Amino acid sequence: MIYLDSAATTAVRREVLEAMWPYLTESFGNPSSHHTVGETAALALADARATVAAWLGCRPAEVVFTSGGTEADNLAIKGIALGNPRGRHLVISSIEHAAVSESADYLRRLHGFEVTTLEVDGDGLVDPGALAAALRADTTLVSVMYANNEVGTVQPVAELAAIAHERGVPFHTDAVQAAGWLDLSVTELGVDALSLSGHKLGAPKGIGALFVRGRLPLEPVLHGGGQERERRSGTENVAGAVALAAAIRLGDTYRERNAAAATIARDGFVAAVLATVASARLTGHPTRRLPATASFVFPGTSGESVLLELERRGVVSSSGSACAAGSDEASPVLLALGLSAEVAQTAVRFSWSPDVTSDQLREVAVAVAAAVTEVGSLGR
Numbered sequence: 001m002i003y004l005d006s007a008a009t010t011a012v013r014r015e016v017l018e019a020m021w022p023y024l025t026e027s028f029g030n031p032s033s034h035h036t037v038g039e040t041a042a043l044a045l046a047d048a049r050a051t052v053a054a055w056l057g058c059r060p061a062e063v064v065f066t067s068g069g070t071e072a073d074n075l076a077i078k079g080i081a082l083g084n085p086r087g088r089h090l091v092i093s094s095i096e097h098a099a100v101s102e103s104a105d106y107l108r109r110l111h112g113f114e115v116t117t118l119e120v121d122g123d124g125l126v127d128p129g130a131l132a133a134a135l136r137a138d139t140t141l142v143s144v145m146y147a148n149n150e151v152g153t154v155q156p157v158a159e160l161a162a163i164a165h166e167r168g169v170p171f172h173t174d175a176v177q178a179a180g181w182l183d184l185s186v187t188e189l190g191v192d193a194l195s196l197s198g199h200k201l202g203a204p205k206g207i208g209a210l211f212v213r214g215r216l217p218l219e220p221v222l223h224g225g226g227q228e229r230e231r232r233s234g235t236e237n238v239a240g241a242v243a244l245a246a247a248i249r250l251g252d253t254y255r256e257r258n259a260a261a262a263t264i265a266r267d268g269f270v271a272a273v274l275a276t277v278a279s280a281r282l283t284g285h286p287t288r289r290l291p292a293t294a295s296f297v298f299p300g301t302s303g304e305s306v307l308l309e310l311e312r313r314g315v316v317s318s319s320g321s322a323c324a325a326g327s328d329e330a331s332p333v334l335l336a337l338g339l340s341a342e343v344a345q346t347a348v349r350f351s352w353s354p355d356v357t358s359d360q361l362r363e364v365a366v367a368v369a370a371a372v373t374e375v376g377s378l379g380r
């Protein structure tokens, strides 16, 4: 089986499991406890926080551990918007993950916020001029994702953040898909908040982190015992945080090499698919894209049927976002890129981990051609 759905989730790496194991067994303490068992856990949590902070180039106190990317996005959008007295206006892009767009919609429905949604062009890029035009005196937050989970387009985050800052507006980016592939220095990006998720990086599901710049007021979403400096209550997932740090350390050593190799493999794969499947069209930006994601539409087929044919041939991929898998609705991201609902239903996304080789992707390209032909010949 060749697993090409890493944008949905990845396996926990053995080294990561080994790093977290002690914090599930003998060092199982609650970091808030004032005894040695608790202190051991607190030290591990502090060490994990320092690793995440070093990776992002921020202070450890600016890292809030969460239960994943969804919670990090919720905390960023709701927490910054409700903590900021500037006003009740948000700006997001039209291709955000539901964790961002639904959080913005919650603020609209229950807290009287107005939400401006920036359209993207046919490649999935946000226009910096459109952001400048959308900002108002009462804008409390701009949120534009770093890299899109369906089509892989990478946004000009630094440029967008600078535009928001010129007007004094904080900027959040969802970096869940960019993590592990692109530089996440929050200083270079100039962002005030950034979301991460462990399970896209070889850590388990259920751990994530939010970077929030120290001076930004943040209203908590979860209330309780006041952990994470009053920003996120709940007993900390120490083993998860240790796992996230271990996955970061592991991935970062090879990040540039992996990204370079994945880019070469991706370009070979895209060229092979486009050369062998006459109807295939790559979605997203042709060059400003994640190294290990390639998404196509195959007009005249059905994406679900192609997926089934691929799985019969030993290739596991997806139609797009795992959250929308199985739904009959066309992907809102592909519609936002200007595709018709009919063409959007023919999408197949391939996303892989650094272990997948160019040779395997060449095999996949052959399987894609065979699967599309099979589906076409059966009229499915």
Ligand code: PLP
Residues within 6 Å of the ligand: 007, 008, 067, 068, 069, 070, 071, 073, 097, 099, 145, 147, 148, 149, 174, 176, 177, 197, 198, 199, 206, 208, 322
């Ligand atoms: N943001 C993006 C861009 C994602 O791709 C995902 C997961 O697919 C999330 C947020 C949510 O992350 P999690 O699954 O950790 O809640």
